[in-house]
Amino acid sequence: MSPIGVSDEGSAPSVPNAIVRRRALAHRQAGGPEAAGYRNAGRGYDRDMGGYFGSYALVVALFAIGVAIVAGALSGSRLLRPSRPTAEKLTTYECGVDPVGEGWAQSQVRYYVFTYLYVVFAVDAVFLFPWATVFAAPGFGMTTLVEMFLFLGFIALGIVYAWRKRVLSWT
Amino acid sequence: MPEERKGRHVMAGVLAADPTLADFGEDPLWIIVVKAVMLFLFLALGVMFGVWFERKLISRMQDRYGPNRAGRFGLLQSVADAVKMGLKEDILPSAVDRVLYLLAPVIMVVPAFLAFSVVPFGPVVELFGVRTPLQLVDLPVAVLFVLAMGAVSVYGVVLAGWSSRSPYALLGGLRSAAQVVSYEIAMGLSFVAVFLFAGTLSTSEIVRAQEQVWFAVLLIPSFLVYVVCMFGEAARIPFDLPEGEGELVGGFQTEYSSSLKFALIMMGEYLHTFTAAGVAVTLFLGGWRAPFPVSLWEGAGQGWWPVLWFFLKFVLTFAFIVWVRASLPRVRYDQLMSLGWKVLIPVSLAWILLVAAVRNVVVNEGDRMLGIGLGVIIVIGVLAVWMRFDTVAQRRREALGAQVEAEPEEPSDERAAGGFPVPPLDLPHYHGVSRS
Numbered sequence: 001m002s003p004i005g006v007s008d009e010g011s012a013p014s015v016p017n018a019i020v021r022r023r024a025l026a027h028r029q030a031g032g033p034e035a036a037g038y039r040n041a042g043r044g045y046d047r048d049m050g051g052y053f054g055s056y057a058l059v060v061a062l063f064a065i066g067v068a069i070v071a072g073a074l075s076g077s078r079l080l081r082p083s084r085p086t087a088e089k090l091t092t093y094e095c096g097v098d099p100v101g102e103g104w105a106q107s108q109v110r111y112y113v114f115t116y117l118y119v120v121f122a123v124d125a126v127f128l129f130p131w132a133t134v135f136a137a138p139g140f141g142m143t144t145l146v147e148m149f150l151f152l153g154f155i156a157l158g159i160v161y162a163w164r165k166r167v168l169s170w171t
Numbered sequence: 172m173p174e175e176r177k178g179r180h181v182m183a184g185v186l187a188a189d190p191t192l193a194d195f196g197e198d199p200l201w202i203i204v205v206k207a208v209m210l211f212l213f214l215a216l217g218v219m220f221g222v223w224f225e226r227k228l229i230s231r232m233q234d235r236y237g238p239n240r241a242g243r244f245g246l247l248q249s250v251a252d253a254v255k256m257g258l259k260e261d262i263l264p265s266a267v268d269r270v271l272y273l274l275a276p277v278i279m280v281v282p283a284f285l286a287f288s289v290v291p292f293g294p295v296v297e298l299f300g301v302r303t304p305l306q307l308v309d310l311p312v313a314v315l316f317v318l319a320m321g322a323v324s325v326y327g328v329v330l331a332g333w334s335s336r337s338p339y340a341l342l343g344g345l346r347s348a349a350q351v352v353s354y355e356i357a358m359g360l361s362f363v364a365v366f367l368f369a370g371t372l373s374t375s376e377i378v379r380a381q382e383q384v385w386f387a388v389l390l391i392p393s394f395l396v397y398v399v400c401m402f403g404e405a406a407r408i409p410f411d412l413p414e415g416e417g418e419l420v421g422g423f424q425t426e427y428s429s430s431l432k433f434a435l436i437m438m439g440e441y442l443h444t445f446t447a448a449g450v451a452v453t454l455f456l457g458g459w460r461a462p463f464p465v466s467l468w469e470g471a472g473q474g475w476w477p478v479l480w481f482f483l484k485f486v487l488t489f490a491f492i493v494w495v496r497a498s499l500p501r502v503r504y505d506q507l508m509s510l511g512w513k514v515l516i517p518v519s520l521a522w523i524l525l526v527a528a529v530r531n532v533v534v535n536e537g538d539r540m541l542g543i544g545l546g547v548i549i550v551i552g553v554l555a556v557w558m559r560f561d562t563v564a565q566r567r568r569e570a571l572g573a574q575v576e577a578e579p580e581e582p583s584d585e586r587a588a589g590g591f592p593v594p595p596l597d598l599p600h601y602h603g604v605s606r607s
Contacts, residue, residue: 055195058308059316062207062288066281069211070435074273077257077431090265092337093428095420104336111345114508118352121516125359128523129315132366135527136534142541145531149545152520159516168512170505 113167124155189382190295190304192311192373198303205298206307214287218441219249224486225493232497253434261430264335271334276427276435279327283442286320289313289374290449293459293477305459305478306375313374314362317450318355321404324439325351328413328423331436335426343422346504347406347413353511354403354410360519361396364526365454378458387455392522394455396515401447401492403511406440408496412504448488456484521553 092099131148134140162168198206223238223246230237238245263269293305310316325348332344366372368389369380377386387394403410414422427433452458459477460466462484470476502510528549532542 055308055310058203059285059288059310062285062308063281065207065211066284067277070277070280073257073435074277074431077261081258081430082260084260085262089262092264092266092335093420093426094337094339099337104333104338104341107342107345111349114349115352117512118356121356122352122359125356125363126315128360128363129312129366129372132363133370133372135367136370136530142531145527145542145545148527149524152524156517156520159512163513168509170508 110167110170117162117167120158121155124152127151189379190291190306190309190375191379192309192371192376194295194304194375195306195309199301202298202301202303203307206303206305210288210307211284214284214442214445217445218438219253220246221441221445221489222249222252224489225496228490228493229497232494256434257431259430261432262428264426266336267426268334268336271330272426273432275327275331275334276432276439277327278330279324279439280435280442282320282323282327283439283446286317286446287442287449289316290446290453291375291378291458292481293475294472296475296478304375309373309375312372314366314372314377314450314454317446318359318362321351321443321446322355324443327436327439331427332423335423337426339420340423340425343413343419343425346419347423350410350412350504350507350511351404351406353508354400354515357396357511357515357519358400358404360516360523361393361400362454363519363523364390364393367523367526367530374453374458377454378460381457381460385455385457385460387457390455390526392518393526396519396522397451397455399510399515401451402495403507405444405447405492407444407492409499409502410507411501412507444489444492445485448485448492451488452481452484456488517556521549524549525553 128148131144135144159168226248227237227245238248241247241251263272288307289309291304291306291309295302295304298305328347328351329344332340332342332347335341365377365386368386369377371377371380402408406413412422413419414424419425421427424433424436427436459481461468461471461476461480465471465480471480525546528542528546532546
């Protein structure tokens with residue numbers, strides 16, 4: 001897609017030249033206004049990128065900044081704080097009494113059952129979101145509504161089943 | 172298409188200064204940096220003074236003074252705490268899984284920071300001579316992003332509990348996973364009605380869609396479900412079971428002695444509360460729009476005024492969360508789960524069906540009869556289900572009442588230590604009966 005591909009034919013030996021040329025031609029024919037915008041100014045191209053993926057890039061940049069701040073704080077405090085570990089300090093605290101046995105107790109399977117149910121219903125919610133956004137748009141009428149009713153009916157059947165099987169009551 | 176976007180931008184700028192999704196991604200880099208720094212400052216200072224505000228407010232509600240030593244009105248209390256936590260010896264218990272133990276607080280804090288970046292603080296404003304929407308980033312899936320960040324930070328809680336190798340921590344982590352995950356479903360479902368009306372997941376456009384009426388008024392059941400889920404998702408009282416200190420010592424954070432890691436965990440939890448409040452304001456309480464009597468004034472939506480309205484609503488929502496903390500006791504875990512799965516989720520599903528049916532009547536007028544018929548069927552069906560379960564609940568309540576009535580005669584059979592009542596020492600599950 002990138003017109004830069006034309007200029008560095010030599011550096012991409014894995015792609016046959018004919019294909020590269022055909023791609024470049026297709027780009028020139030198809031992307032009329034886009035190509036014009038690209039020729040006009042570099043800024044236009046940047047803004048195209050900024051419009052959609054730019055937001056996500058910003059999120060990634062924020063993520064990096066967040067990690068950097070937290071890591072900076074942690075390593076800064078490591079330099080400043082004292083460290084005089086003793087055997088007593090390093091035992092597991094639990095509730096203040098010396099721990100007995102392994103720290104990882106076996107726990108009830110019911111937590112796991114709930115996370116399983118979550119996966120089902122989270123998928124349900126994710127299907128609902130795009131439906132809700134296009135619901136009022138023209139061309140999505142009664143059919144859309146009935147389809148979603150059927151889908152929610154199946155989902156409701158799932159929760160009723162779990163309910164009847166007494167998975168939902170915490171014993 | 173750039174031309175089209177530009178057209179919409181200009182229109183939005185001239186008409187109401189209401190930003191849309193298309194207004195984002197056009198800022199010069201330095202403005203983005205300025206806005207990011209402002210957001211980080213807001214959150215960092217917000218946590219510091221949020222802690223102070225909460226402690227001060229709750230102590231007034233409990234008829235005491237609260238922090239009043241460090242600085243005027245105790246304003247510097249959180250600063251002092253932060254300095255202390257940063258300089259305190261950090262104990263790394265020898266049993267823990269070192270990598271995950273260190274990573275867990277980071278996994279809790281960073282997504283909490285990110286989730287707040289999609290909350291709009293105001294409309295398009297003039298910032299150092301550049302017209303820009305007062306919101307760091309907006310995505311076509313912004314609300315989904317907030318939900319996702321909430322789910323990611325559960326990993327932090329679970330890993331903190333697991334890597335500590337302490338039974339209480341592990342139990343707290345598991346509780347948190349099951350709880351947050353359950354309430355996230357109901358929360359997602361409560362958003363669907365908002366999306367049905369706004370037609371988008373982008374936060375700026377959801378605020379734009381609330382120009383006539385706030386969604387909290389239009390969609391009261393959704394708002395109520397969200398308010399309940401907000402407490403569950405942020406693990407605040409009455410749903411703070413992951414760290415219920417009466418039962419689990421400190422829950423998932425038991426093994427984090429009060430060092431910087433503990434401060435990070437606390438910060439992450441606070442930021443989640445902030446995000447919950449910010450989302451409540453954005454999705455249901457009109458975002459930066461002025462409240463009713465003020466909104467009659469033309470200038471209320473102009474310039475920097477909206478920031479004030481947003482901030483007021485935000486602080487009031489946060490104060491409401493604190494008020495609830497001062498008023499309600501912690502619920503039991505089985506009550507928490509049955510509220511989530513047996514009340515909130517079915518109610519949300521039925522409400523979505525009803526909203527969709529009504530909205531269908533409004534949008535597609537041709538199918539009016541069918542739409543009304545569907546709505547009636549839903550209402551009748553929901554009422555029937557509710558009556559059915561209400562009788563079950565009624566019977567159960569009566570049985571419980573009878574049991575409570577009969578109870579005073581029993582203590583004579585109980586074990587007693589020198590006349591003092593002691594908890595039962597012989598229950599089936601102590602013998603592994605329920606494990607099978």
